[in-house]
Amino acid sequence: MKASDLLVKCLESEGVEYIFGIPGEENADLMMSLADSKIKFILTRHEQGAAFMADVYGRLSGKVGVCLATLGPGATNLATGVANANMDRSRLLAITGQTDSHLLHKESHQNLNVVKMFEPITKWSWSIRSAKNIPEIVRRSFKIALTEKPGATHIELPQNVAKKETDIPPIEPQEIFRPKANEDQIKKAAQMILEAKKPILFVGNGCIREDASDNLRKFVEKTKIYSINTFMGKGVISDDCETHLQTIGIKDADHALKAILESDVVISVGYDLVEYTPRMWNSKLDKKIIHVDFTPSEVYTFYRPEVEIVSDIGLAMDAILDELEKQQSDPKVESYPRKEIPQVFKKVRSEVIERIETFKEDCSYPIKPEKIIVDVRKSLNADDIVLSDVGSHKLWISKIYQTLEPNTCLIPNGFASMGFALPGAIAAKLVHPNKTIVAMTGDGGFLMNVQEIETAVRLKLPIIVVVWVDNDLNLISLKETHEFGKSVFTKFGNPNFVQLAESFGAIGIHIKSTEEFSKVLEKAKTIPDKPVIIAIDVDYSRNAVLLDDNFPPYVNDIKNHKS
Numbered sequence: 208m209k210a211s212d213l214l215v216k217c218l219e220s221e222g223v224e225y226i227f228g229i230p231g232e233e234n235a236d237l238m239m240s241l242a243d244s245k246i247k248f249i250l251t252r253h254e255q256g257a258a259f260m261a262d263v264y265g266r267l268s269g270k271v272g273v274c275l276a277t278l279g280p281g282a283t284n285l286a287t288g289v290a291n292a293n294m295d296r297s298r299l300l301a302i303t304g305q306t307d308s309h310l311l312h313k314e315s316h317q318n319l320n321v322v323k324m325f326e327p328i329t330k331w332s333w334s335i336r337s338a339k340n341i342p343e344i345v346r347r348s349f350k351i352a353l354t355e356k357p358g359a360t361h362i363e364l365p366q367n368v369a370k371k372e373t374d375i376p377p378i379e380p381q382e383i384f385r386p387k388a389n390e391d392q393i394k395k396a397a398q399m400i401l402e403a404k405k406p407i408l409f410v411g412n413g414c415i416r417e418d419a420s421d422n423l424r425k426f427v428e429k430t431k432i433y434s435i436n437t438f439m440g441k442g443v444i445s446d447d448c449e450t451h452l453q454t455i456g457i458k459d460a461d462h463a464l465k466a467i468l469e470s471d472v473v474i475s476v477g478y479d480l481v482e483y484t485p486r487m488w489n490s491k492l493d494k495k496i497i498h499v500d501f502t503p504s505e506v507y508t509f510y511r512p513e514v515e516i517v518s519d520i521g522l523a524m525d526a527i528l529d530e531l532e533k534q535q536s537d538p539k540v541e542s543y544p545r546k547e548i549p550q551v552f553k554k555v556r557s558e559v560i561e562r563i564e565t566f567k568e569d570c571s572y573p574i575k576p577e578k579i580i581v582d583v584r585k586s587l588n589a590d591d592i593v594l595s596d597v598g599s600h601k602l603w604i605s606k607i608y609q610t611l612e613p614n615t616c617l618i619p620n621g622f623a624s625m626g627f628a629l630p631g632a633i634a635a636k637l638v639h640p641n642k643t644i645v646a647m648t649g650d651g652g653f654l655m656n657v658q659e660i661e662t663a664v665r666l667k668l669p670i671i672v673v674v675w676v677d678n679d680l681n682l683i684s685l686k687e688t689h690e691f692g693k694s695v696f697t698k699f700g701n702p703n704f705v706q707l708a709e710s711f712g713a714i715g716i717h718i719k720s721t722e723e724f725s726k727v728l729e730k731a732k733t734i735p736d737k738p739v740i741i742a743i744d745v746d747y748s749r750n751a752v753l754l755d756d757n758f759p760p761y762v763n764d765i766k767n768h769k770s
Contacts, residue, residue: 210338211236211369213377215244217345220377223273225249225264225637226302227257231277234304236369249637249666252658254281256630258288258301259656263594263631265298267614267638269418271352272297277304282321287624290328293359294481294621295439296412298352301325305334305365325361332361338373346378354383355501356479357416385501388518388526395514396474396497397530403472403495405549406432409455412439413477413500414520419443420613422521423476426528427451431544432474433552435463437482438601438620442610452555454605456483456620457753462555462562464488469551471495475512477520481621485509499523563607570721573744576603576675578721579647583673584609586728587643591615592635596628596648599681600745602753604647626655632670633663643732646672650701650742651680657707663738664712671731674704674742685750704742718743 208216214237218226227249230238241248251257254276261272272292276285282303292299303321325332331351335344348360400406414423420443427434433450436443444451455463467473467488476499486509488494498504498512499520516523531543566577580603583593589611595604595618610616617635619627632646653674663670678701684694708715714737718724724743731739 208373209236209240209369210335210341210371210373211240211364213338213341213373213375214335214345214364214369215240215246217342217377218246218273219244220379221345221349222270222380224268224270225260225634226273226275227251227260227264227634228275228302229254229257229277229281230275231281231304233278233306233366234275234302234364234369236366237275237302237304237364248275249662251630251662253656254284255288255626256656256659256662258285258292258299259627259630260634261299261301262288262292262295262297262627263617263634264638265292265352265357266295266617267592267635270298271300271349272634273300273302275302278306278321279319282319282324286324286328287626289325289359289361291619291622291624291627293328293330295619296356296358296416296479296621298357299359300348300352301329301359301361303361303363305363321363322361329359329361332363334363334365335368336365338368338371339375341373342375342378346380349380355413355417385519385522388516388523390526392514392516393523393526393530394534396499396516396527397534399472399495399497399514400430400432400474400527400531401534401543405470405552406472406474407467407470407552408432408434408444409467409473409475409478410434410436410440410443411476411478411482412437413479414440414443415613416477417501417520418613419477419521419524422524424448426524429528429543430531431548433466433549433556435467437478438605438618439479439482440477441605441608441616441618442613445611446609447611449556450552452552453559455488457602457606462559466552466555467494469549472497475499476524477501479621480505480507480510499527563609571746572719572721573677573746574718574721574724575746575749576600577607579673579675579724579743579745580604580607582725582728583645583647586725586732587645589615591643591645592617592639594628594631594635594644594646595619596646596652597623597625597682598649598652598675599685599747599750599753600647600649600675602682606753625649625652627652629653629656629672630659630662632672633659633666633668636663636668636670637666644670646670648672648674649681650674650676650678651699654701660708660711660713660738660740667736668738669734669736670738671728672738672740674740675745676701676704676742677745677747679747681747681750685747685753689751689754704740708738708740713738713740715740716742
């Protein structure tokens with residue numbers, strides 16, 4: 208068969224359902240091959256949108272999301288979304304076209320060393336120079352993308368190679384079984400936990416990637432050990448769990464940070480340093496750390512595990528729990544769950560709930576961030592999905608949005624690129640057509656990939672996009688003001704969001720009162736075949752609490768609001 212046909216057959220054997228992208232002259236052979244395939248090609252309006260869609264597909268499906276572009280400018284447009292997937296540990300394969308291979312050693316039209324460009328933002332990047340190597344290269348790219356820690360890979364197909372003939376068949380993927388944890392390390396971990404006065408469970412994104420939520424929930428239910436999570440670990444343990452202190456990673460505004468600073472043993476499970484530096488919670492090097500992950504720990508001054516358990520996370524947590532129960536047969540060992548709960552953890556839990564509930568009935572307009580988030584939560588089922596873009600709203604969502612199930616609140620927090628939420632919502636709806644999908648985005652991030660509204664309209668996807676409007680790059684403004692006393696170069700104008708949405712064929716609504724918002728949300732959920740864009744003016748006046756929520760005006764504001 209033709210090489211481009213073989214590449215498609217290899218993608219089919221890997222279980223690829225969708226390819227997101229924009230075709231070009233140099234990958235025309237591949238597009239013709241895809242036309243005869245069961246794989247669905249989703250034409251996007253920008254390659255960055257295609258990469259974000261592949262990123263979210265990888266997060267939600269557990270498979271590799273695939274995006275495609277032509278050479279040169281098409282490939283460079285993919286780069287931000289590919290880097291985002293790679294640093295957020297999302298499984299992605301980028302495929303790019305290329306000019307004839309005999310031209311690559313010299314200057315030629317749109318010729319760029321794309322393989323080298325992708326090397327620092329992927330786990331592996333390669334150019335196909337022989338048709339007979341396609342099965343090996345495709346299988347290798349998928350295996351590397353899926354292997355912990357997962358990430359992005361890239362392959363390039365020059366147009367002359369795409370036309371060559373070959374009779375090499377695809378290589379079928381094989382299931383990989385992970386080893387069990389080392390028994391000695393399990394015993395050491397259990398002993399450390401039993402001897403701890405204030406142990407805390409620190410849950411990261413790795414627990415979501417490999418479906419360890421049930422194991423972690425059983426562990427905290429049996430032991431009553433308090434827990435926290437990173438942004439990308441939201442939902443592993445339900446936020447309504449009475450021993451869960453919710454999200455860490457918001458600088459000094461974390462209640463979860465207060466708790467971990469008081470702890471003596473940190474059980475770090477699937478924790479990724481790319482999200483939140485250990486320097487924030489272990490600057491004195493006084494924490495005893497148990498590292499549980501699929502990979503060994505990073506070498507880092509402020510992260511020095513006394514016990515490293517490298518294995519399947521779920522099996523490791525079950526093994527620690529079993530060992531705790533065995534060791535408790537010793538009458539000298541204090542058993543779990545302990546009757547005496549650290550008061551500091553109780554206090555932090557009550558403060559977390561207070562911050563969430565204080566403004567849930569506030570009807571002032573522009574709307575307060577807490578009120579938006581509470582209303583969205585009320586409108587959705589436990590397994591519906593919210594995607595956050597990047598900006599001040601991301602910090603509010605991570606603090607306030609009550610996440611009850613894993614992979615139902617997606618927050619990009621490794622590379623943390625703006626423009627993620629709208630294209631990501633399109634992929635989420637393709638993966639979960641029966642769930643309500645809500646993209647929450649600032650007016651800055653929304654306009655970065657606004658063209659993908661047309662993609663959602665064309666595909667008849669009923670996603671909901673909530674645009675937080677304040678005519679400002681608010682998070683940058685906040686941080687400039689915090690450091691320099693003023694903000695500069697962050698203000699901008701906005702289009703008429705209703706007319707903008709309608710021009711694409713979507714439904715547009717600009718909220719005029721806080722009371723109106725929840726009603727509009729309920730109505731938006733009933734729209735069967737087109738996206739709904741909801742713009743709402745936001746009161747960010749208390750954003751200083753995102754940097755320090757002991758900020759006196761905020762404390763007084765809560766008191767005054769209650770009185």
